[in-house]
Amino acid sequence: MATEVALLELGVAEPARPGPVTEPSPGSAMRVRKRNGSLEPVDVNKIVRAVARCCDGLSAVDSLRVATRTISGLYDGATTRELDELSIQAAAALIAEEPQYSQLAARLLGTYIDKEVEGQAIHAFSQSIAAGHRTGLISDATLELVAGNARKLDDAVEPERSRSLEYFGLRTVYDRYLLRHPETRKPIETPQYFFMRVACGLAQRCAEAVDFYRLISSLAYLPSSPTLFNAGTRHSQLSSCYLLDSPADDLGSIYDRYKEVAQLSQFAGGIGLAYHRVRSRGSLIRGTNGQSNGIVPFLKTLDSSVAAVNQGGRRKGAACVYLEPWHADVEEFLELRDNTGDEARRTHNLNLANWIPDLFMRRVEAGEGWSLFDPKDVPQLPDLWGEDFERAYDAAEARGLARRQLPARDLYARMMRSLCQTGNGWMNFKDSANRRCNQTAQAGNVVHLSNLCTEIIEVSRDQETAVCNLGSLNLSAFVGPGGLDEAELRSTVGMAVTFLDRVVDINFYPTAGAERSNLRWRPVGLGLMGLQDAFFKLRLPFDSEPARQLSRRVQELIYFEALSASCRLAEELGRHPSFAETRAAQGVLQPDLWEGVELSPDLDWPGLRARIAEHGLRNSLLVAIAPTATIASIAGCYECIEPQVSNTFKRETLSGEFLQVNRYLVEELRRLDLWSDEARSELKRSEGSVQQLAGLPEDVRALFRTAWEIPQRSLIEMAAERAPFVDQSQSLNLFMANPSIGKASSMYLYAWKQGLKSTYYLRSRPATRIMPTTVGTAPAAASEGAAQVACSLENPETCEACQ
């Protein structure tokens, strides 16, 4: 309503210093400042026309509304640049009402970016690369490839492909991925130049670059962020994760690790770091005859160090520390993320993960005791797993080496509390990780930890930092009304593996240990995102039997094709140097490491095994399901293998907040003639749940459940069903609106029993909500209901009403 008034009056308040209250004065016309500095009256029609030019094919958008909203945010003397920005925001603000505005906002932003790029005399892809090279951003090799094929590459760029980007995707690309001029900070590439730059950075030949460009610009597959950031540049650090074994138990080694961590995070890598070799608190230090303060002060230093490293201004460094639960400092470790207590013993930037042997879980289940050790007394434990570990652990107990003992359940409860309170302290299972890893066939090759996002399972040792480069398929792109296009998916996997493997050779390794390990094992991690989109498109409730079958089938196809591609590459280029040390060399593949797996008869597994026996594999590991937070927003799909968190949610990023609406739901409601102001308010009131939405058929309700409404048991089971086709692991988030120790402990015990190698965050919700600002609020008298809500079976101890 307010906007209509604005259009008619077009007035604005005089810029007022503190003084008497002035009403907006309707007479004064508003002016904008043009690029040459002159002032010009605002012309509504001009704005409407500019917006309308971007509206073709968008039947549900109203360019007049965007224009009036734009004007209502203006002040007298605003610049034309501000005007452009306002029009983008005005369109974006309407997405919650009508998802088509997302495309309109994206087109407006696209036009804005084009102007910025053209303003620097860059009119073609090859010019963008030349400008990047002049300013010291683009590598010589990329310049050479592009300069030698300028016309072909320039012609291959398809600007209209940017139209498939949603607003959030394009905004993310603009804010963080486009290369910018070092001084002016203006982007020197358009979104399509950006995709082509990435393709050229990975390709050896022009034709290959064009193929790869077509793939990633179609959004059916995207490489991970470090590759998107750095491909084609002088710092081609393209890997996502690094896994470092624990520093040895001496000061020199501990400080060397800080430096390594800093070097590795500088160019956008995430760090996993074990710490179970460092002695615990109270341990004797012979050199000084003093006592150690344990691992906490060292982790505090790591915390500051990680925060200090800024990844090119694009994101902060991030690390996760792994500890085995027999370490005598484990309880203090679990408190590192608490928000109370001594700040000197808190690390707000570090993520924390437990690296749990089966023995611990068995003792938890049996209600037995658990011993904590100083690593100085049991230096062999970090390098043992399975029965070897259990023998050594029992022996250490028998010799009375334990520093302390406690009921295993007490420690387990502490772990659960940490998960419930902070979401952190991830549960990862050492024995399953080692038992089902292709790299651990030989004694001495041990997986000591997972990575920052718990999807990478690779061996590491002191001088051998595990590395992984990642990319993810967007399943949504392979699902049409007719179902899954298996042929297309399979051929895409082949191409994706080829380029992931390429990264191993052209990657810039910040440390020697990382290079050594990566060239030996050549591991890659092909992941998956948009699983939820696929289910929506096919109208399958997330935990329904057909959905579970599809999820398993997709994963089998991916693993099968990834192995095939890697075998093909081995035939062409040679097997990876440590192939002989792998389980695959003994004929054992991932599904063979799980019980009762039935392979699909239509896939030629026996033929594949025979080829692997003959040619080997180019890569020791192939599949890892990463969280895909940012690349999923570029692709415009739901993250990873996750169910949707809400039918409407905001995404907080470094570039501000964005609202996302479930467009599949909007379509559905529109079909049912239920998409109204009322429905939108109800959706907000219920925090994105459709369960209370009036008039919705049961099957629709089931389809659009959120992660909070789907049994977590089924998420764990689905993860276990796809696990035989994931040779690394999965970033599996679990969701519990109101977590309790009891619920969490039941859930994680089940996850362990299902054989999962790793789990990720425990997501929970705030205890209380902000009083809604924009949903009509009922008077407080009606909130007697609030007391009744509190009296639920879920939370009986809170409720006083019945006592």
Next chain:
Amino acid sequence: MLLDPGMDLNLRPMRYPVFYDMFRNAIKNTWTVEEVDLSGDIVDLENRLSSAERHLINRLVAFFATGDTIVSNNLVLSLYQHVNAPEARLYLARQLYEEGVHIQFYLTLLDTYIPDHEERAAAFTAVENIPSIRQKADFCFRWTDSMSDVRRLGSRDDRRQFLMNLISFGGAVEGLFFYAAFAYVYFLRSKGLLNGLASGTNWVFRDESCHMRFAFEVVATVRREEPELFDRDMERRVLEMMEEALGAEYRFAEDLLSEGVAGMSLRDMRSYLEYVADQRLQNLGMEPRYGTKNPFPFMDLQDVPELSNFFERRVSAYQTAVAGEVSFDESF
């Protein structure tokens, strides 16, 4: 009854379990200032803010410098004395603690944002020196002072007087002044600016909306117990009070936006204030006065669950104080 004079000590049987639930829920939302990372804000302040935006933020933090202290004072001088149920006082004790954390947050914020000691000192005296802030403070002082002679809520008029004090702080100070302040913060965040301030504000906002909810719950309880207190005259006084608050806040907006800020016009701010004021009136069971719609889409976002990833800002949704024991057969 809730407003009977005295210092009731009896928790069992509990008369108002809803206040006890609010107390317990509030504990789950415990946060500390140390969790807020302001380092990125410094870069924004130096390099990314326009001079108009810098003026806005300077004025805004000057308001924050004293806002929560004023609310704390009223809590002690008025609310705690007269809301006579131990479980309700339990909540107020918790609220007082939260106001303390907010004060610490804004203190840290000003220390970080304003490195120059003289400028910093000036910001802390804004309540005396900056007219647009002075006016809002005067509004608060007047309502706190209105209770200084009322030691016992002996008569209906005393209780009305107290309700006006409660509503002025819950509905106007927390419910309008603070909601306006949050809008500026979220506006800047919608442009990707001052994320540290915004993440701390997320928590402050969550706390403040609980304080407000508590205040309205007290009003609703009293209304059930003594409906006759809520007569026409009372409504008229509430309306006048909200109008005055809105005027003061609008004048503050004129000051903040005096240099012209694209995306936040004075006109939209007025609509927003009217919209929020209507919400408060409805919270009190009254008719909306203005019928204005919310013009700020970025405030829509505050009602929507967040989905952050750890590469970016810290997730502010986690609960503290988790109950229960290890068990293996619960459903999940």
